[in-house]
Amino acid sequence: MSILYVLIPLALLLLAGAVWVFFWAVGSGQFDDLDTPAMRIVMDDDTKPDEEDKP
Amino acid sequence: MTDDKNHKTCFHCALPVPTGCELTVQIDEEQRPVCCPGCKAVAELIRDTGLTRYYDLRDAPEPGVGRPPEEAAEWRVFDSPEMLDAFTESHDNMREATIYVGGMYCSACSWLIETTLDKQPGIKSAEVNPITHRLRLRFPAEDASLSGYLATLTDLGYQPQPLSPESTVRPEVTEQRTALKRLLVASLGMMQVMMFAVGLYSMDFQGIDPDMQHFLRLVSFFVTTPVVFYAARPFFTSAWRGVVGRKPGMDLPVSIAVGSAYIASVYATFTRGEAVWFDSVTMFVFFLTLGRFLEMRARHRSIDRSAALSSLLPNTATRIDGEAHVVVPVSQLTRGDRVLIRAGEPIPADGILATGTTSIDEALLTGEARPQTKVVGDELSAGSINLDSMIEMSVTSTGSDTTLGTISRLSERARYARPAFVTLADKIASYIVVALLVVATGVATFWYFADPDRAFVITLSVLVVTCPCALALATPAAFAAAGSRLSQLRLLVTNGNAIEALSRATLAVFDKTGTLTMGMPRITAVFVTDNAWTEKDSRVIAAALEHASTHPLARAFAVPDDLPAVTSHDIVVGQGVSGMIDGREWRLGNAAFVGGAAAEDSTATHVFLGVDGNVVAWFELEDEVRPDAGQTLDTVRQLGIATALVSGDNRVAVESVAAQLAINDVHYECTPEDKLAIIEAAQKRGETVVMIGDGINDAPVLAGADTSIAPAHGALLAQTSADIIMLGDSLSPLTTAVEMSRKTMRIVRQNLAWAIVYNALALPLAAAGYVPPWAAAIGMSASSLIVVLNALRLNRFE
Numbered sequence: 108m109s110i111l112y113v114l115i116p117l118a119l120l121l122l123a124g125a126v127w128v129f130f131w132a133v134g135s136g137q138f139d140d141l142d143t144p145a146m147r148i149v150m151d152d153d154t155k156p157d158e159e160d161k162p
Numbered sequence: 163m164t165d166d167k168n169h170k171t172c173f174h175c176a177l178p179v180p181t182g183c184e185l186t187v188q189i190d191e192e193q194r195p196v197c198c199p200g201c202k203a204v205a206e207l208i209r210d211t212g213l214t215r216y217y218d219l220r221d222a223p224e225p226g227v228g229r230p231p232e233e234a235a236e237w238r239v240f241d242s243p244e245m246l247d248a249f250t251e252s253h254d255n256m257r258e259a260t261i262y263v264g265g266m267y268c269s270a271c272s273w274l275i276e277t278t279l280d281k282q283p284g285i286k287s288a289e290v291n292p293i294t295h296r297l298r299l300r301f302p303a304e305d306a307s308l309s310g311y312l313a314t315l316t317d318l319g320y321q322p323q324p325l326s327p328e329s330t331v332r333p334e335v336t337e338q339r340t341a342l343k344r345l346l347v348a349s350l351g352m353m354q355v356m357m358f359a360v361g362l363y364s365m366d367f368q369g370i371d372p373d374m375q376h377f378l379r380l381v382s383f384f385v386t387t388p389v390v391f392y393a394a395r396p397f398f399t400s401a402w403r404g405v406v407g408r409k410p411g412m413d414l415p416v417s418i419a420v421g422s423a424y425i426a427s428v429y430a431t432f433t434r435g436e437a438v439w440f441d442s443v444t445m446f447v448f449f450l451t452l453g454r455f456l457e458m459r460a461r462h463r464s465i466d467r468s469a470a471l472s473s474l475l476p477n478t479a480t481r482i483d484g485e486a487h488v489v490v491p492v493s494q495l496t497r498g499d500r501v502l503i504r505a506g507e508p509i510p511a512d513g514i515l516a517t518g519t520t521s522i523d524e525a526l527l528t529g530e531a532r533p534q535t536k537v538v539g540d541e542l543s544a545g546s547i548n549l550d551s552m553i554e555m556s557v558t559s560t561g562s563d564t565t566l567g568t569i570s571r572l573s574e575r576a577r578y579a580r581p582a583f584v585t586l587a588d589k590i591a592s593y594i595v596v597a598l599l600v601v602a603t604g605v606a607t608f609w610y611f612a613d614p615d616r617a618f619v620i621t622l623s624v625l626v627v628t629c630p631c632a633l634a635l636a637t638p639a640a641f642a643a644a645g646s647r648l649s650q651l652r653l654l655v656t657n658g659n660a661i662e663a664l665s666r667a668t669l670a671v672f673d674k675t676g677t678l679t680m681g682m683p684r685i686t687a688v689f690v691t692d693n694a695w696t697e698k699d700s701r702v703i704a705a706a707l708e709h710a711s712t713h714p715l716a717r718a719f720a721v722p723d724d725l726p727a728v729t730s731h732d733i734v735v736g737q738g739v740s741g742m743i744d745g746r747e748w749r750l751g752n753a754a755f756v757g758g759a760a761a762e763d764s765t766a767t768h769v770f771l772g773v774d775g776n777v778v779a780w781f782e783l784e785d786e787v788r789p790d791a792g793q794t795l796d797t798v799r800q801l802g803i804a805t806a807l808v809s810g811d812n813r814v815a816v817e818s819v820a821a822q823l824a825i826n827d828v829h830y831e832c833t834p835e836d837k838l839a840i841i842e843a844a845q846k847r848g849e850t851v852v853m854i855g856d857g858i859n860d861a862p863v864l865a866g867a868d869t870s871i872a873p874a875h876g877a878l879l880a881q882t883s884a885d886i887i888m889l890g891d892s893l894s895p896l897t898t899a900v901e902m903s904r905k906t907m908r909i910v911r912q913n914l915a916w917a918i919v920y921n922a923l924a925l926p927l928a929a930a931g932y933v934p935p936w937a938a939a940i941g942m943s944a945s946s947l948i949v950v951l952n953a954l955r956l957n958r959f960e
Contacts, residue, residue: 115358
């Protein structure tokens with residue numbers, strides 16, 4: 108069981124890292140729009156009448 | 163309901179299709195009706211770029227939103243270097259512009275805008291924030307074509323408005339970011355601590371290795387600390403504010419529970435005491451933070467009307483500098499400037515009419531559809547529309563100092579005030595807090611003398627098990643669920659108390675114009691007096707004459723046929739329009755202008771059409787009762803709510819509407835003071851009054867009623883004093899609102915009853931020492947979960 112004394116602090120370090128990354132992502136505005144991305148996954152497969160995109 | 167033959171709605175903008183309009187657009191292999199060539203063009207553009215999925219995925223549009231303006235806006239001024247500098251920021255050869263996009267209302271809109279703009283040559287990135295309705299565009303500095311991008315947005319049916327670069331992030335964005343961070347800390351913290359708690363509890367049963375127990379408690383302590391000090395901080399600050407202001411709210415017991423359980427757990431951790439409650443603390447904080455987060459999202463989602471207000475002002479104004487006319491951004495206007503305003507243009511600032519006579523459409527500010535005639539010296543308000551002729555105005559105030567700016571500030575303030583969702587619970591809370599503290603002190607004192615070793619543990623069990631979170635969540639959870647369901651049903655709740663008052667309503671008072679009626683006259687009859695012409699001829703000629711007119715009555719005449727060309731077109735203020743068609747002079751207007759006899763006494767408006775001085779036909783225009791008004795009022799009466807009609811209009815008009823809708827309690831020719839007096843008299847009789855009205859003159863009445871509902875197409879001031887805003891162009895959501903409010907209050911009562919029964923049962927058991935701390939934690943969490951799940955049943959309301 109003594110392995111827990113290593114594994115749990117390690118898990119907490121990972122947790123701290125995850126929180127730090129999330130805070131950075133929120134601060135950079137990635138979570139400002141919580142609605143559109145949910146739609147985009149449905150919409151991007153859309154049929155295009157002509158396949159010309161921007162160069 | 164609106165799909166029958168007489169009331170087709172436009173596929174693109176959801177406005178009713180004018181009678182006789184045959185325009186259609188083929189989308190998904192079906193011919194869809196549209197209301198005007200503008201909507202047809204937008205729908206075709208969306209189809210031809212392959213984005214028809216937009217129509218499947220968007221929310222139901224507010225009628226009229228997305229309808230393109232009749233005239234293309236002049237964007238080219240934005241390509242001049244000075245304007246580019248004023249409206250964009252440059253970073254390493256790229257320019258960045260922030261554009262407010264008027265007319266977008268759901269996430270499908272932001273997808274449509276981003277996808278279309280991404281296909282434009284030169285655009286590096288286009289990002290739309292659906293909360294703030296702001297578009298950030300990055301494009302290369304050399305071949306900047308800001309005007310082209312703005313024109314694209316206009317083509318899609320939106321009203322773009324370039325904003326000066328903003329140095330600060332919008333407050334709602336900051337608020338959402340902070341709330342997200344707190345929610346994440348609370349949820350991750352809860353999950354971790356739960357994991358350790360499982361270990362601790364199972365060790366309780368299987369025998370404990372004391373070192374491991376101590377270690378797991380220490381780890382839980384490390385994880386819980388940020389949850390308490392970061393995620394739960396808003397509860398502590400708000401509780402402290404309540405204490406300082408001597409108005410203890412629900413946040414106070416919440417803070418005491420979180421704070422005392424945390425401190426006791428820390429104490430137990432370091433003294434190797436009996437039990438810790440870190441799991442209860444984090445779970446409690448997580449549920450409360452989640453509730454607050456959902457409530458905040460609902461608040462942000464209620465359409466950003468204040469920002470929409472600023473988009474009613476034009477971007478540019480024509481300033482008169484001596485002899486020269488200079489197009490300048492509206493932001494550069496100052497007091498004393500003279501500006502030129504052409505017919506059909508909006509007034510850019512508040513000012514005094516300097517030269518010319520014209521009529522002004524002030525519907526935006528006052529809700530009054532009839533144009534107001536203005537002469538030299540009259541005041542003009544920013545945002546109203548100059549209808550008839552070219553005028554010069556001298557500017558008195560600009561920007562946020564204008565009347566429009568003041569309304570905008572008022573509504574902004576109202577939006578940031580926290581909705582008074584919790585007053586009922588708050589009232590109870592003050593007593594509960596005191597009662598809880600008294601009971602806990604009593605229990606502690608008793609056990610201190612009876613069994614000092616167990617006193618602390620039992621007192622804590624009492625505090626945790628009676629933790630009023632079920633009570634704290636009972637009302638806000640139900641109101642939040644009701645608010646989000648109602649917004650899906652096209653009703654925006656701006657004041658949570660409205661739901662409570664609406665559920666008790668006994669009398670519904672309606673305004674007439676624009677609420678029970680369409681608020682816009684339609685042609686109800688055509689009388690042809692000269693046999694040389696048919697009814698169709700006269701309609702087409704009238705439409706041709708009115709085509710260029712911005713007069714509100716003109717829209718009633720619109721027909722979709724090919725219109726004959728009109729030359730030497732002329733508008734005579736307050737009289738009518740004239741023009742040459744096929745070499746003959748036609749006139750459309752009042753009797754005197756056309757040369758006919760004035761109409762006899764009637765509720766309807768009469769408009770005459772004449773050629774070369776002889777009357778050919780006359781049209782009867784009337785403000786029709788809404789198609790769904792009769793059924794809605796019947797349902798309202800079946801729900802046990804009496805109906806009354808209160809209007810400023812004359813007796814004949816009011817009684818005719820009342821008769822059609824079977825309303826017996828009728829008041830006519832009322833001033834706003836009269837209306838308020840009628841409502842106050844009803845309230846004195848013990849009635850709970852819900853007022854439904856849309857005009858600016860209704861604003862004080864809306865504020866005076868127990869609950870007020872305003873349709874979204876009415877005056878903005880009415881909407882700022884209304885508790886509930888009905889989106890869409892129909893009355894039927896009213897009955898939904900009443901039924902929903904009753905269901906919500908039923909759920910609130912169930913929740914409160916459950917919370918009280920639970921506490922009444924748990925408290926004696928805990929005080930007697932029969933509830934171990936872990937059972938207290940489970941009981942507390944389970945009781946709040948039941949309350950939340952019960953509230954979520956409201957989401958299934960049809």
